[in-house]
Amino acid sequence: MDHFLYRDGQLFAEDVPVAEIAAAVGTPVYVYSTATLLRHYRLFDEALAWGPHLVCYAMKAASNQAILKTLAEAGAGMDVVSGGEYARAKAAGVPGDKIVFSGVGKTREEIRMALEGGVRQFNIESEPEMRAISEIATSMGVEVPVTVRVNPDVDAKTHAKIATGKSENKFGIPIAKARGVYAEAAALPGLKVVGIDVHIGSQLTELEPFALAYRKVAELTQALRAEGHEIVRLDLGGGLGIPYTRSNEAPPLPVEYGQLIERELGHLGCEIEIEPGRLIAGNAGILVSRVIYVKEGEGRNFLILDAAMNDLIRPAMYEAHHDIVPVVEPQPAAEQAPYDIVGPVCESGDTFAKGRMMPAVGEGELVAFRSAGAYGAVMSSEYNTRALIPEVLVKDDQFAVIRARPSFDEIINRDSLPAWL
Structure with a gap:
């Protein structure tokens, strides 16, 4: 469910007409719904609710400060995968003890940053990383909670580029090696083993994996x-899918996912951490665009x-589907025709849909x-x-620009010319 609905012939974001936002801010523009973000969290x-838990929003899905602060004030923790994301979480007011640091390539600078600022735990991805965290923590005279991310070699049955739990993926430690790695972690100074981490992929549409x-x-x-x-926490990652079409997709609901976790792991008495991103942010945002031209081609x-593809890369990168709808509601009997829906970037890959049936x-x-x-503005x-497009957050009948569109001068002036030019 989301809060982008037709009313009186116009698409609304909560109680704000989308056309009003476009007129005030320009297009293209990302528009997010506070009510949808909070509902999904x-x-x-x-x-x-059946046991101790923390929902850590995977902020790689959408990391604008306004989104982070909205979720943090509702009680969410944050799952970060870089020093920049850690800094964003802290800037949004998230305390260190609610920030989980994931990611396969944590640098020594990022590790030190999190140790200085506070962190709930590091999810360790490899033995060399584990030793680096131990060395840095020991040099700082601190002890840091850690889990080890295990790779269970499970097929998530999702797109190959977002599967993370098979043996050939770069993530985690093979589960067959886990006991030896935990033995080493327990012996290393500066580390406090608290749990296990697992994450098998994104956009899963069934529970069996x-x-x-x-x-x-x-x-x-x-x-x-x-x-x-002492295993007291289980970090189960994220990955629950969302319906990208209004027709036949029906991914499992969060309540069904929670029941599965209780059934499989509830008897262990561990605190449960999960890291949803897409399901919280995905249907909470739309990209609004204006038609420049309707072009008649040969046969299409x-x-x-x-x-363009620089604004929303998912169709080009993942062959992803997004429903595309007119902001003015079409009549129920409106005739439809197939269109290739494209952007102005000078690449054939700048195509959002081919042969998509659309009303005129x-x-x-x-x-x-x-x-x-999710994975819209953050991947732009x-x-x-082409300027990064604005982001707008709606709450009830209000809206605010939460990232402004830069001018061409601002973009160009970031460049520096060497002395010889």
Whole structure:
């Protein structure tokens, strides 16, 4: 569910007409709904109410300060994967003891930053990283909680580029090696082993891969406890999918996911951490774009938009589908025709959809990409010297620009010429 609905023939974001935002801010523009963000966070929080838990928002999905602060004030922790994300979380007022630091390539500078600022735990991805954390923590005279990310070799049945839990993926330590790695971690100074971490991928649309992974985690928990390790936390990652179309997709609900966790792991008495990102932010955002031209081609027609692949890379990178709808509600019996929906970037890959059935939209009219809140703005770029597009947050009948569109002068003036030019 989201809060982008037609009302009186116009698409609204909560109680604000989307066309009003476009007129005030320009297009293209990302628009987020506070009510949707909070609703989705609370669904996860309620799904784990059967035991101690922390929902850590995976901020790589959408990391604007306003989004982070909205979720943090509701009680969310943060899952970060870089020093920049850690700094963003702290700037949004998230305390260190609610920040989980994940990521396969933590640098020594990032490790030191988190130790100085406070961190709930490091999710360790490799033996060399574990030794580096131990060395830095010891040099600073601190002890830091850690988990080891285990790779359970489970097929998440998702897109190959967002699968993380198979043996050939770069993430985690093979679960067969875990007991030896935990023994080394327990012996290293500066580390306090507190739990196990697992994450098998993103945009999962069925629960069985989670169940397979969590059963392996349960077995490992019992084996490690038998060897004297204090396993009190289980970080289960994120990955629950969202419906990108309005037709036949029906991913599991957070409540069903919570029931699965309780069934597979509840008997262990551990605090549960989860790291959802896409399901919290995905349907909480839309990308609003204006039609520049309607072009008649040979055997096909094109809608050329002012949004491009640099603004929303998912279709080009993942062959991802986004529903694209007119901002003015079409009549129920409106005739539809196939269009290739494209942007103005000088690449054939700058294509959002091919042969997409759409009601007639004309030059200058607005369309909205649904389910664009996750991995939209955060993956955007200034390719073709196109300005990063603004982000807007809506709450009830108010809206605010939470990232402004830079001018061309601001973009160009970031460059520095060498002395010989």
